Structure formats: C-alpha cells, structure tokens
Amino acid sequence: MLERGKISALQMAFMMNPTILATGLLLVPAITAKTAKQDLWLSPIWASFIGFMIVFVAYRLHKLYPKETMFEYSEQILGKIPGKMVGAIFVFYYFHVTGIIVREYGEFISGTFLHQTPMVVVFSTMIIVSAMAVYGGLEVIGRCSEMIVPVLLVLYLVIFVMLLKDLDTKNFFPMLENGLGPSLKGSVVLQSWFSEFILVSFFFPYLRDHDKGMKWGMISVFSVMFYMVLTNVMALLLFGKLTASLTYPVMVAARYISIAEFLAHLESIVIALWVAGTFIKITVFYYVLVLGIAQWLKLSDFRSIVLPIGFLLVLFGVWSAPNLQVLSHFLSTSAPFYLLSIQAGIPVILLIIAWIKKKRQQMKGKLIG
Amino acid sequence: MNPDYGQANLRKIFFLFLIVFVTLLTGCWDRKEVNDLALIRGAGIDKKQNGKMELTVLLYIPKGGSSSEQGMEGPGGGGTMQTLIRSAQGNTIAEAMSILQEKLPRKIFWGHCEVFIFNEAIAKEGIAEDVDFFIRMPELRERSQLFISKERARKILSLLPPLERDLAEVVRELGEEKIGMTVTTKDFAEMLVSEAGDTAIPWIKILPPIEGQEEKRTIAYITGTAIFKRDKMVGKIDDSLTRGLLWLRDEVRYSTISVTPKGKKGFVSMKLLRANSKIVPKIRNGKWEVVLKAEADDDIMQNTTDIDVTNPKVVKALEQQLNSQLANRVNETLKEVQKDMKADVFGFADAFHREYPEVWKKEKHRWNEIFPNVKVTIASKIKIQRQGMQSGHPLISSEKGQAE
Amino acid sequence: MELLSRHLVENEAFLKSTFIDCPDVIFRSFLIGKETKALLIYTEGLANIEEIDKNVLSPLMQQETEGIPDIQAVLEQKLSVSKVKPVTDTKQTVQEISSGNPVMLIDQQLPGITIGLAKWEKRAIEEPMAESVVRGPREGFTETISVNISLLRRKIKCPNLKMKSLVVGRYSQTQIVYMYIEGIVDQHLLDEVHNRLNRIDIDGVLESGYIEEFIEDYPYSPFPQILNTERPDVAASGLLEGRVVILVDGTPIVLIAPISLYSLFQASEDYYQRFMIGTLIRWLRYILLLIALVLPSTYVAILTYHQEMLPTTLLLSIAKSREQIPFPALIEAVIMEITFEAIREAGIRLPKQVGSAVSIVGALVIGQAAVSSGLVSAPMVMVVAITGVTSFAIPRYNASTAIRMLRFPMMAAAGTLGLLGIMLGILAIIVHLNTIRSFGVPYLSPMAPMKGAEMKDVLIRAPWWSLKKRPRLTGYSNTNRQPEGQKPNPLKGTE
Structure with a gap:
C-alpha cells in the first residue's frame, strides 16, 4: 500500500472539522444571509443532512472494499476503463477544488492585511508548509490536526463568549418569516461544503479502529454543523441585516471584540488561528490529491510527486479565478451543483452499482450453489 | 516510515526554506514601520462651498523620546503640542485622502482612528457614502464612533483639550460614558439597513473655554442627538429629549433624575443603577400601537427636602413620580421625533416586523404614513432600592425629627 | 584474534613493541619464588601503585615455594586483590593496560591476569552545575563511569537493573554502558539501542554528545531527541519509566532514550514538590517556552504589520520611543538578539573572573548606552531581556538552545509576512515535531497521538498516587507503576 501510516478515527474527525469549516466560516454567514435572511442559522442544519448521507455512503462503500480508497474501488466497481475515468474526474476535480481553496485563502489574506504582497508568495508559503506535512504522510497530518484542531475549536468558542455582550437576540425575529423556503434555499450553497465530507472515504482504509469510523464521521458532521450554526448565530445577532453586506462577517466580528480596551482588535490573532485551520484544510485536500494521483497512476510512492503537485497547486490558485467577485459568484451560484454532483453524485452511483453487482453475484452464487 | 527517507526529505525542505526566506526577505511588501506612519486619531468631514467635501484629520506627533527631554520642552507642565491638523478637499473621502497623502510625509494609517465628526451641513446632505468608505476600508475599525457637530469639524478637531491627549480621545471617552447615544460605524450601518432605515447620531459642540484660558484650550462635548431620516439629518434634539430616546432604544445606562415631591420644596436626586426597556408592538383593529415597558432601579443620592426617605410610603410616592x-x-x-421629524429612530419598524411579519409585508410601503400615528403607551416600573449611606432625614431637619 | 603466548619473552616483546614510545607504561619484571619469571605491566598514574606493592608484588616475591606455581594457586592464595580477571588474547591485554588495570603475565602460564587496581585522580561527586534543584538530591554524575554506575545502582537496588557494556572509539577505546530495568523496558527498544550503539565506528568518543549524534533518529532536527542529564535521579526515573540510560566514560552527562518533547520541559524537581506547585510551574514553563519562541517575532510583526492590534496608548508610546531609531524593527530585533546571544556565550566561555566584567559591559551596552544613544528603542530592550530570561526557564539547556535558534527564522518570517509568517513558522515547527520520533516513539506523544492517561503527566503534574501507569513508549510490557487506590485519606486503615 502507498500509505503505511494509520490514524485513529478520532484523528480523522479532528482532520475533517477544519477541512470543512476553515473556508466555510469566512464566507458562509454572508452567503446564507443573502437568501435566508434572519433564518440563516437554520441553513447549516438542513445542509448537514447531505453530510450525514455522504459519510454513510462512504462507510458503506468502505465496508464493501475495506482496504481501498475510491480511486481503487471505482475500477473494481465500474471496470478498468470507466473506473479510470472516474479516477480522472476525481483527480482533476481535486486539482480544481484545492486550487480554489488556495485561492480563497490567498484572497482573504490579501484582502484583509497583506494588500501588497504578491498572492503567489502567500500561496507558496502555505503550500510549502503543507507539503512538509503531506510528505510526512497521513500519520503526521492526523497528529498535527489532533494538536491544532482542539485548540482552534475552543478558541473559537472563546471568541463567541467575548462577543456575548454585544449580541442582540432581537435579531432572531421574526423567525421563519417566509416559511422554511429561504433557509432551505440558503442551505444549497452550504451543501457544497458538507459534501466535502466525501474525503472521509479516502481515510477509512487507513483507520486503526475501523468500526469507529462511521461514528466519528457522524460526530464530525455534527460538530461542523454546530460550529456553522454558531457562526451564523453570531453573525446574525451581532450584525442583524448587515450580515449579508459584509464580505467576511466573522473577521469583522473578531474586530469588534473589545474587552477592557486592552483586549481589542484581535482580528490579526483570529486570522492567524484561521490560517492554522486553513493549513489543515489545504493539507488534507493536497494529501488526497497526491494520494489519488499516486493510486491512479499506480506509483510506488507518493512522496516524489508532492512538490511538483505543490507547484501546480500554486498555479491553479492563480488560475482559478480572475478576482474575488468572480470567485464568490462562482461559489454561490454554480459551485454547489458542480461540487455536489461530483462529491455526492458519483459516490452514490458507485454505491448503487456496487450493491447491484453484489446482489447479482449472490444470485449467481445461489444459482450455482 | 523509512528514516533515511525522512532525512533526505528534511534536508531538501530545509534548503527550500532557506531559499524561500531569503527571497522573502528581499520583499517585505507590506512592511510599514511605525516611524513611517501618520497615526490618525480622528477625522472630520466638512462641506465646502464649491460642493466638495473637506476631510480633516487629527494626527498624533510622536515627539520627545525620553522623559528628560520632555521636561525641557514643555513650559508650564502642559507639554508641547502632540497633535497636528491637516485637511484636504475632494469629491469623496477616498479622493480627499489621497490628496491629503500628498501633504503628509508619512503614510496615513487609519487603524487607530476612533472618531469621525461630520459637520451639520454635510449631515443634511447625507453621509451614507462616507460610512460606506469606513466599512469598506479594511484598516478602519467598526467600533469608531460617529458624531455630528454644529461647528466646523476642522475647528473641533483643532481644539487642544486640557485633560486628555487629544480631542479624539476626549470625544471617544465621552461617547463611552453612554450618557447620550453612542453610535459606532457598525451601529450606523445596521440602522441604515434596518426596516425603517432612520438613524441618529450624537451631537457635539464646543464647550466655551474657561475665562482667561486660550480659546483653543477646551473640548467638545455631547449635548443632544442629531436625528436622521435615512442618512440625511432632519433635526436635532437636546439632552433631556435624548434621554427619552435612550429609554425607547433601551440604551439608558447612566442618568441622574431629580424630582420635587408633591407639596414640598427642594429635590430628591436619584442615580440610575440598572435600566431595561422593551418596546412591545401591537396591531389592534388596524391601529398600530407600541407599549414601552421600562424597568429601572434607582438609588437616592441627595435629598434636599424634609421628607423621610426611609418611609416605604414616601418611597412609593417618589417612585410614582419617577x-x-x-x-x-x-x-x-x-x-x-415621531410627530415633527417623522423619523423612526426607535426601531418601531423592526419591532413590528418581528411581531407581525405577515402584516408588515403588506403594509411596509406605507410605513412613512403609519409611523407618525403609532400610539405609544408607557408602562414603566421604577424602583428605589436604597437611600444611600445617610439614612433618614436630611441633616438640617434631623434634629427636628428627633425632637418630635 | 591473537592469543597470548605461553612464553613470557614473546609476550613481553610483543607488548614492548606495542607500547613503544609510551614511557607511561611500566614493565616490571620480577620472580615468583626463586625462578618463575613474571611480568607486571601497568600505566603510570592509572594504577594504584601502593596496592600493587602491598597486595601483588610483595606476596608473590616473598613466595618461598619451589617450582612453577600454578596460576590458580596464585590467584587463590597470594593475590589479595578482590577484582581479578583472566586475559587470554593480546588485544584485550593491551586494552586493559591502557585503561589502567595492571596485567600480570607469568612465564609458562596462561591466562594472564588483570588486576582491578586501576586508580586515577577523580573528581568528587558534586552538585550538578547545570541542573540545580531546591528540593532533591544534590549528587551529580562524575567523569568516571564506574562511579556513575554505582550512583544509579544506589538508586535502584533491584537485580533487574541490568547493563550491557561495549567499547567504542578506535583510539579512545571508550567504555559505554547502557542500563535498563529488565521487566519494564521493551525488548524492541533494547534491540534498537543495541544495534544503533554497535553500528558506531569512530576514532574517539570524548563526550556523550558524539554518541547522541550517532544514534538519534532525525539528525537534521534542531530538537534533541535524546535527553541528557547529569542527575542520577533523573536517570533513575527514566529507567523506572522503561527508558534506556546510556553512560559514556569520561563525561558526567548520561543519555536517556527514548523521550518526547515534553521530557525536555520537565525538571526533576517537579516530582519532588507538591503536585499543585509542580503543575503550575509546568504551565508557566509552557507559557515561557512560547514567549521565548515568538515574543521578538511577534513584536516585530505587530510593529511593522499590525499596528492596529496594539491599544492606542501603547502604540503611541512605542511610536514615541521609536521615533529616533535608525533601524527597521526587524533589523533592530536581530541586532539586539545577536548581542544578547553574544553576551550569553561570552559569559559561559570566559573565565569566571572575566565573566562578570562581560555582564557589566553587556548590561551597560544593551541597557543603557544603546537606548540613550538612540540606536535601539527601550521597548525592544525589554522584549529581548524578557525573551532571554524566559529561554533560561527551560530546564534542559539543549532544548532552550533549540528554541533560541528557531527564534531567528521566526523573526525573519515575521518580518516578511507578519503574524501570518509567525503562524506558518509555528505550523512548520508543529509539522516537523510530528514527523520526528525518538527511538520509534512519536516526539509529541502523548499529545499527538493522544494517549489520555499519559497526558496527566504532561498537561499537569498529577499526584504520585494517581500516576498508576508508566508511559507506553514503544511496547506494552509492564505498564502498571503502582496498584490502585493509594490516594491518601485520614480514614484509611482505621476501619
């Protein structure tokens, strides 16, 4: 096997949290607020269903092919050529998506505080650090997230607590003004984030405790949902209707913290913490991409392609969008369908075909027997 | 894992790091030394005759390194001038800012700008475009406070306050005392996008200097509130009316109230400890009504009458009066504000929207007609908690009381 | 392997040619009884001459019996020395002589006898210089390996304390002993230590640092992967936790492996003080570690990138103090840090008498003159001073050196990308720490991978009665440190 390391299900859960949340926390409140208005905090709850479903699908597939990732079992399910095609779709898809993530990261850093630093520098410094972790393999990534993520999750709660005195619960109302419609519509964009949970299917084969994989995957979806709801509640109660018109509500919220005049302007610290989360996100995507390519091309070791792919990712970051407006327009319009069809559609189809195949084999077995 | 592999990898990464850091060190694109910054403490916006606006900034001069030097410079202990005023004109703030930059050897840094003062004239024309700049500009803080001034903002910023470091600090501290309204850029933007969209901003004016003092050695202070229809100023209310506004907005934090008990001479003054208020909207038979529910706890601070404030009955009566x-x-x-200026700065519209979303959707467009006729009833519960350290009667009449 | 000859003349010729131009090796020929020729070879200054005279030479030379004495008889009857050992081959003979043990060869008799009367001037057992404690044993290891072994044996008297000895260094012939407690240590670890030590082929080993660099897992890491100490109690606690202690002759510093990062931030005194104090001091150390690593870089980042982060008043006073400074903040910080390191280094290297002069000059240069001449701002002096003090609060000197070293790339990162640079630097360090292992033990365990029970000896210093398990280093042998339910309680034993 390409990856010899093993991680625990808990580590996987920790890895998945920032993998979904890191970019989500920045953009989600503003994007959902545009459609869901004051019901924006409900949207993550609806969207999380797709997360639960995907973890379930991934786990079922894993049960059928316990030692393989999607790149490998798609060939078994669909046959050699179509399987390779699905593999190719995923490889290019992850190239594109990782590029977008890198770009989101760069846009945020450039837009908020490194205005003049060339974005390539911002990209490549991050890619280098990520490459170090990817080089170390899954174990290193797992351990890093085990160290970093709990701290991040707790500190995020601290931000919320620090803002408590500025929150205004009146902003919740009127609840469900136009029924469930707006919040459901708002959840469409969020679903693309939750569909990223398909990444767990690449980690299931490397779990030390296989049987806990499903459980921790679900817990992870739940915690992501919890944090998204929390974020949206925070943005809603702090900014009310203003939420939709801010680019990065959470960032502004962090800027709004002021305790005893001294603990003020924590946005730089918040950015730094967010960078740690994004690091995990980029690393996880980067790793899956590298692992996927290695499995797809049947390489003997994935380490040799880490750096070349890193360079490509920097380029994809530059290419993925001409500016922020195009990027966020893409994210809030066509991206959900694009992401959903690949991250949710393909696995579901794979699972159905695998089931049918299995049924047929059983039938055959019975006939022969 | 193969350890040899890790070593080779580590060496590679180490060199990569070296190269990256060396190239990065030649960059430092966003580096800005404190010595090269013009720290803006406050900004004022005035209207000029030619239709342009004038941006005035209050800069901090970091002068006098060590303490020994300062002693020689500052005659009379007052210290040297620590601030500097610069102005520039332009069609927008951003434009004025770039013109201002021409006049400054250091880079303008907005990160510590805490106060924005608008002149009355420009406020009457609308300030939403300017606030847009405040929110868009990443450097600016959402907690900066907004003020409307009677005098020219430039004049106000050029004052030399005797107590605080500079005027921006004075006005900011005054704003934070929360005697009057406190409006940050975030609050203002929030009000603008609320259902009614009407806003209010504290009103400041120059305190006449103490006699014999220099004309500039004074401060500006908050005395009332400017009321805006949308982002255009339509009028102004004084201090005591502002108090009423604060009650309606549930923003009362600090106040002292004096009442004259019935049939007595003198006053009983009370300090507000806690106050909460809530507006409860009601639509009855197509009539729009609002109930203001207010609760407050007070302490007696001073008693210049001869009533016995330890007597629960007397206290009840006082509460009634309050x-x-x-x-x-x-x-x-x-x-x-409601009848004359017709500006909904109380958040009535939002309250109705929350309570009656269905009705609101239909009647929203008529709000301007409905608002002036919304009937407001007041249901307040003010309690007097303690009579202070001095119990019983005032000192003068205490002898009498004992003799009886 | 060449064996000793039965003829003394041949042996003598061989040894004389081996030790040619070694005037410190003395060949003393004598007769046992009347005619049996014997030869005693020893190194001057390394052998206890008085004892040799009294217990070896005089009984043998005064021997009355005729004929060739049997070597067994000599050993049993004449040599009143407790430690004697037979030698048969030439190589070993040479080695024994070099290491100070006199060798006696008797004509027509085999084997030769080494007499354990090596003795040389030793330093007395003193209080360790680098690791002093307020509460705890005062003794420290010395340069003599036998003394060091005895110090450890005094702490752990169980026969399960085993040791294996080997000689490393073609020329130095340094004795290396690794010790472990049988039944606690994991066999794989032991094999690994054995293999790595046996792989070493070097001309000389003058200090345990040589060994350390040969056997560590990731040579390109700034972090030490093997603990070194000169305190026997630290070594003994390592043994009790299933670690292997490596002693090298000629140095008071012993090596302990495997370790995790956290071992570097634990002082022996943590375990002797009350556990609450121990816990608080540990937390303090973690905070100080972070400060030592990022304070100067954070200062640079805030001052050149994030001026809005500081409270206004603070920024204004810093701006005032920096107004006249000609350097950018980054250069200022680097200059000051280098100056500080120079003073620190000079303070260690210089003779004690001059050392104080250096610190006076340093204090004046850094503190007073630099500020008043307007070259360096006062806040920067404070930052450097705080960083310096905090880096000394890390109990292990080599760990604090690693942190101090990493401070410079961190400053460079802060100078180019601000807080983002610092964060990326920290992330890179975390990734690196997660990559390295010490003898197969993940360097950050028990935090990553998380091991719940062991964390209470890392996050806090749990009371002794609750530390029921040993750290599971590589294996699982004998993890119970003590039985359950020993929490003290005044009611215990009364019912």
Whole structure:
C-alpha cells in the first residue's frame, strides 16, 4: 500500500472539522444571509443532512472494499476503463477544488492585511508548509490536526463568549418569516461544503479502529454543523441585516471584540488561528490529491510527486479565478451543483452499482450453489 | 516510515526554506514601520462651498523620546503640542485622502482612528457614502464612533483639550460614558439597513473655554442627538429629549433624575443603577400601537427636602413620580421625533416586523404614513432600592425629627 | 584474534613493541619464588601503585615455594586483590593496560591476569552545575563511569537493573554502558539501542554528545531527541519509566532514550514538590517556552504589520520611543538578539573572573548606552531581556538552545509576512515535531497521538498516587507503576 501510516478515527474527525469549516466560516454567514435572511442559522442544519448521507455512503462503500480508497474501488466497481475515468474526474476535480481553496485563502489574506504582497508568495508559503506535512504522510497530518484542531475549536468558542455582550437576540425575529423556503434555499450553497465530507472515504482504509469510523464521521458532521450554526448565530445577532453586506462577517466580528480596551482588535490573532485551520484544510485536500494521483497512476510512492503537485497547486490558485467577485459568484451560484454532483453524485452511483453487482453475484452464487 | 527517507526529505525542505526566506526577505511588501506612519486619531468631514467635501484629520506627533527631554520642552507642565491638523478637499473621502497623502510625509494609517465628526451641513446632505468608505476600508475599525457637530469639524478637531491627549480621545471617552447615544460605524450601518432605515447620531459642540484660558484650550462635548431620516439629518434634539430616546432604544445606562415631591420644596436626586426597556408592538383593529415597558432601579443620592426617605410610603410616592416623569420625557421626545421629524429612530419598524411579519409585508410601503400615528403607551416600573449611606432625614431637619 | 603466548619473552616483546614510545607504561619484571619469571605491566598514574606493592608484588616475591606455581594457586592464595580477571588474547591485554588495570603475565602460564587496581585522580561527586534543584538530591554524575554506575545502582537496588557494556572509539577505546530495568523496558527498544550503539565506528568518543549524534533518529532536527542529564535521579526515573540510560566514560552527562518533547520541559524537581506547585510551574514553563519562541517575532510583526492590534496608548508610546531609531524593527530585533546571544556565550566561555566584567559591559551596552544613544528603542530592550530570561526557564539547556535558534527564522518570517509568517513558522515547527520520533516513539506523544492517561503527566503534574501507569513508549510490557487506590485519606486503615 502507498500509505503505511494509520490514524485513529478520532484523528480523522479532528482532520475533517477544519477541512470543512476553515473556508466555510469566512464566507458562509454572508452567503446564507443573502437568501435566508434572519433564518440563516437554520441553513447549516438542513445542509448537514447531505453530510450525514455522504459519510454513510462512504462507510458503506468502505465496508464493501475495506482496504481501498475510491480511486481503487471505482475500477473494481465500474471496470478498468470507466473506473479510470472516474479516477480522472476525481483527480482533476481535486486539482480544481484545492486550487480554489488556495485561492480563497490567498484572497482573504490579501484582502484583509497583506494588500501588497504578491498572492503567489502567500500561496507558496502555505503550500510549502503543507507539503512538509503531506510528505510526512497521513500519520503526521492526523497528529498535527489532533494538536491544532482542539485548540482552534475552543478558541473559537472563546471568541463567541467575548462577543456575548454585544449580541442582540432581537435579531432572531421574526423567525421563519417566509416559511422554511429561504433557509432551505440558503442551505444549497452550504451543501457544497458538507459534501466535502466525501474525503472521509479516502481515510477509512487507513483507520486503526475501523468500526469507529462511521461514528466519528457522524460526530464530525455534527460538530461542523454546530460550529456553522454558531457562526451564523453570531453573525446574525451581532450584525442583524448587515450580515449579508459584509464580505467576511466573522473577521469583522473578531474586530469588534473589545474587552477592557486592552483586549481589542484581535482580528490579526483570529486570522492567524484561521490560517492554522486553513493549513489543515489545504493539507488534507493536497494529501488526497497526491494520494489519488499516486493510486491512479499506480506509483510506488507518493512522496516524489508532492512538490511538483505543490507547484501546480500554486498555479491553479492563480488560475482559478480572475478576482474575488468572480470567485464568490462562482461559489454561490454554480459551485454547489458542480461540487455536489461530483462529491455526492458519483459516490452514490458507485454505491448503487456496487450493491447491484453484489446482489447479482449472490444470485449467481445461489444459482450455482 | 523509512528514516533515511525522512532525512533526505528534511534536508531538501530545509534548503527550500532557506531559499524561500531569503527571497522573502528581499520583499517585505507590506512592511510599514511605525516611524513611517501618520497615526490618525480622528477625522472630520466638512462641506465646502464649491460642493466638495473637506476631510480633516487629527494626527498624533510622536515627539520627545525620553522623559528628560520632555521636561525641557514643555513650559508650564502642559507639554508641547502632540497633535497636528491637516485637511484636504475632494469629491469623496477616498479622493480627499489621497490628496491629503500628498501633504503628509508619512503614510496615513487609519487603524487607530476612533472618531469621525461630520459637520451639520454635510449631515443634511447625507453621509451614507462616507460610512460606506469606513466599512469598506479594511484598516478602519467598526467600533469608531460617529458624531455630528454644529461647528466646523476642522475647528473641533483643532481644539487642544486640557485633560486628555487629544480631542479624539476626549470625544471617544465621552461617547463611552453612554450618557447620550453612542453610535459606532457598525451601529450606523445596521440602522441604515434596518426596516425603517432612520438613524441618529450624537451631537457635539464646543464647550466655551474657561475665562482667561486660550480659546483653543477646551473640548467638545455631547449635548443632544442629531436625528436622521435615512442618512440625511432632519433635526436635532437636546439632552433631556435624548434621554427619552435612550429609554425607547433601551440604551439608558447612566442618568441622574431629580424630582420635587408633591407639596414640598427642594429635590430628591436619584442615580440610575440598572435600566431595561422593551418596546412591545401591537396591531389592534388596524391601529398600530407600541407599549414601552421600562424597568429601572434607582438609588437616592441627595435629598434636599424634609421628607423621610426611609418611609416605604414616601418611597412609593417618589417612585410614582419617577414613573410619570419618565412618561413625560418619553412623550416629549416622541412629539418631536415621531410627530415633527417623522423619523423612526426607535426601531418601531423592526419591532413590528418581528411581531407581525405577515402584516408588515403588506403594509411596509406605507410605513412613512403609519409611523407618525403609532400610539405609544408607557408602562414603566421604577424602583428605589436604597437611600444611600445617610439614612433618614436630611441633616438640617434631623434634629427636628428627633425632637418630635 | 591473537592469543597470548605461553612464553613470557614473546609476550613481553610483543607488548614492548606495542607500547613503544609510551614511557607511561611500566614493565616490571620480577620472580615468583626463586625462578618463575613474571611480568607486571601497568600505566603510570592509572594504577594504584601502593596496592600493587602491598597486595601483588610483595606476596608473590616473598613466595618461598619451589617450582612453577600454578596460576590458580596464585590467584587463590597470594593475590589479595578482590577484582581479578583472566586475559587470554593480546588485544584485550593491551586494552586493559591502557585503561589502567595492571596485567600480570607469568612465564609458562596462561591466562594472564588483570588486576582491578586501576586508580586515577577523580573528581568528587558534586552538585550538578547545570541542573540545580531546591528540593532533591544534590549528587551529580562524575567523569568516571564506574562511579556513575554505582550512583544509579544506589538508586535502584533491584537485580533487574541490568547493563550491557561495549567499547567504542578506535583510539579512545571508550567504555559505554547502557542500563535498563529488565521487566519494564521493551525488548524492541533494547534491540534498537543495541544495534544503533554497535553500528558506531569512530576514532574517539570524548563526550556523550558524539554518541547522541550517532544514534538519534532525525539528525537534521534542531530538537534533541535524546535527553541528557547529569542527575542520577533523573536517570533513575527514566529507567523506572522503561527508558534506556546510556553512560559514556569520561563525561558526567548520561543519555536517556527514548523521550518526547515534553521530557525536555520537565525538571526533576517537579516530582519532588507538591503536585499543585509542580503543575503550575509546568504551565508557566509552557507559557515561557512560547514567549521565548515568538515574543521578538511577534513584536516585530505587530510593529511593522499590525499596528492596529496594539491599544492606542501603547502604540503611541512605542511610536514615541521609536521615533529616533535608525533601524527597521526587524533589523533592530536581530541586532539586539545577536548581542544578547553574544553576551550569553561570552559569559559561559570566559573565565569566571572575566565573566562578570562581560555582564557589566553587556548590561551597560544593551541597557543603557544603546537606548540613550538612540540606536535601539527601550521597548525592544525589554522584549529581548524578557525573551532571554524566559529561554533560561527551560530546564534542559539543549532544548532552550533549540528554541533560541528557531527564534531567528521566526523573526525573519515575521518580518516578511507578519503574524501570518509567525503562524506558518509555528505550523512548520508543529509539522516537523510530528514527523520526528525518538527511538520509534512519536516526539509529541502523548499529545499527538493522544494517549489520555499519559497526558496527566504532561498537561499537569498529577499526584504520585494517581500516576498508576508508566508511559507506553514503544511496547506494552509492564505498564502498571503502582496498584490502585493509594490516594491518601485520614480514614484509611482505621476501619
């Protein structure tokens, strides 16, 4: 096997949290607020269903092919050529998506505080650090997230607590003004984030405790949902209707913290913490991409392609969008369908075909027997 | 894992790091030394005759390194001038800012700008475009406070306050005392996008200097509130009406109320400890009504009458008076702001939207007609908690009391 | 392997040619009884001459019996020395002589006898210089390996304390002993230590640092992967936790492996003080570690990138103090840090008498003159001073050196990308720490991978009665440190 390391299900859960949340926390409140208005905090709850479903699908597939990732079992399910095609779709898809993530990261850093630093520098410094972790393999990534993520999750709660005195619960109302419609519509964009949970299917084969994989995957979806709801509640109660018109509500919220005049302007610290989360996100995507390519091309070791792919990712970051407006327009319009069809559609189809195949084999077995 | 592999990898990464850091060190694109910054403490915006606006900034001069030097410079202990005023004109703030930059050897840094002062004239024309700049500009803080001034903003910024470091600090601290309204850029933007969209900003004016002092050695202070229809100023209310406004907005934090008990001479003054208020909207038979529910706890601070404030009955009566005084205040405020200026700065529209979303959707467009006719009733519960360290009668009449 | 000859003349010729131009090796020929020729070879200054005279030479030379004495008889009857050992081959003979043990060869008799009367001037057992404690044993290891072994044996008297000895260094012939407690240590670890030590082929080993660099897992890491100490109690606690202690002759510093990062931030005194104090001091150390690593870089980042982060008043006073400074903040910080390191280094290297002069000059240069001449701002002096003090609060000197070293790339990162640079630097360090292992033990365990029970000896210093398990280093042998339910309680034993 390409990856010899093993991680625990808990580590996987920790890895998945920032993998979904890191970019989500920045953009989600503003994007959902545009459609869901004051019901924006409900949207993550609806969207999380797709997360639960995907973890379930991934786990079922894993049960059928316990030692393989999607790149490998798609060939078994669909046959050699179509399987390779699905593999190719995923490889290019992850190239594109990782590029977008890198770009989101760069846009945020450039837009908020490194205005003049060339974005390539911002990209490549991050890619280098990520490459170090990817080089170390899954174990290193797992351990890093085990160290970093709990701290991040707790500190995020601290931000919320620090803002408590500025929150205004009146902003919740009127609840469900136009029924469930707006919040459901708002959840469409969020679903693309939750569909990223398909990444767990690449980690299931490397779990030390296989049987806990499903459980921790679900817990992870739940915690992501919890944090998204929390974020949206925070943005809603702090900014009310203003939420939709801010680019990065959470960032502004962090800027709004002021305790005893001294603990003020924590946005730089918040950015730094967010960078740690994004690091995990980029690393996880980067790793899956590298692992996927290695499995797809049947390489003997994935380490040799880490750096070349890193360079490509920097380029994809530059290419993925001409500016922020195009990027966020893409994210809030066509991206959900694009992401959903690949991250949710393909696995579901794979699972159905695998089931049918299995049924047929059983039938055959019975006939022969 | 193969350890040899890790070593080779580590060496590679180490060199990569070296190269990256060396190239990065030649960059430092965003580096800005403190010595090269013009720290803006406050900004003022005035209207010029030619239709342009004038941006005035208050800069901090970091002068006098060590303490020994300072002693020689500052005659009379007052210290040297620590601030500097610069102005520039332009069509927008951003434009004025770049023109201002021409006049400054250091880079303008907005990160510590805490106060924005608009002149009355420009406020009457609308300030939403300027606030847009405040929110868009990443450097600016959402907690900066907004003020409207009677005098030219430039004049106000050029004052040399005797107590604080500079004027921006004075005005900011005054704003944070929360005697009047406190409006940050975030609050203002929030009000603008609320259902009614009407706003209010504290009103400042120059305090006349103490006689014999230099004309500039004074401060500006908050005395009332400017009321805006949308982002255009339509009028102004004084201090006591502002109190009424604060009650309606649930922003009362600090106040002292004096009442004259019935049939007595003198006053009983009370300090507000806690105050909460809530507006409860009601639509009855197509009539739009609002109930202001207010609760407050007071302490007696001073008693210049001869009543016995330890007597629960007397206290009850006092509470009654407080309630009616509050109602009077609020009604006066409503008369001016609701009836005359027709500006919904109380958040009535949002309250109705929250309570009656269905009705609101239909009647929203008529709000301007409905608003002036919304009937407001006041249900307040003010309690007097303690009589202070001095119990019983005032000192003068205490002998009498004992003799009886 | 060449064996000793039965003929003394041949042996003598061989040894003489081996030790040619070694005037410190003395060949003393004598007769046992009347005619049996014997030869005693020893190194001057390394052998206890008085004892040799009294217990070896005089009984043998005064021997009355005729004929060739049997070597067994000599050993049993004449040599009143407790430690004697037979030698048969030439190589070993040479080695024994070099290491100070006199060798006696008797004509027509085999084997030769080494007499354990090596003795040389030793330093007395003193209080360790680098690791002093307020509460705890005062003794420290010395340069003599036998003394060091005895110090450890005094702490752990169980026969399960085993040791294996080997000689490393073609020329130095340094004795290396690794010790472990049988039944606690994991066999794989032991094999690994054995293999790595046996792989070493070097001309000389003058200090345990040589060994350390040969056997560590990731040579390109700034972090030490093997603990070194000169305190026997630290070594003994390592043994009790299933670690292997490596002693090298000639140095008071012993090596302990495997370790995790956290071992570097634990002082022996943590375990002797009350556990609450121990816990608080540990937390303090973690905070100080972070400060030592990022304070100067954070200062640079805030001052050149994030001026809005500081409270206004603070920024204004810093701006005032920096107004006249000609350097950018980054250069200022680097200059000051280098100056500080120079003073620190000079303070260690210089003779004690001059050392104080250096610190006076340093204090004046850094503190007073630099500020008043307007070259360096006062806040920067404070930052550097705080960083310096905090880096000394890390109990292990080599760990604090690693942190101090990493401070410079961190400053460079802060100078180019601000807080983002610092964060990326920290992330890179975390990734690196997660990559390295010490003898197969993940360097950050028990935090990553998380091991719940062991964390209470890392996050806090749990009371002794609750530390029921040993750290599971590589294996699982004998993890119970003590039985359950020993929490003290005044009611215990009364019922």
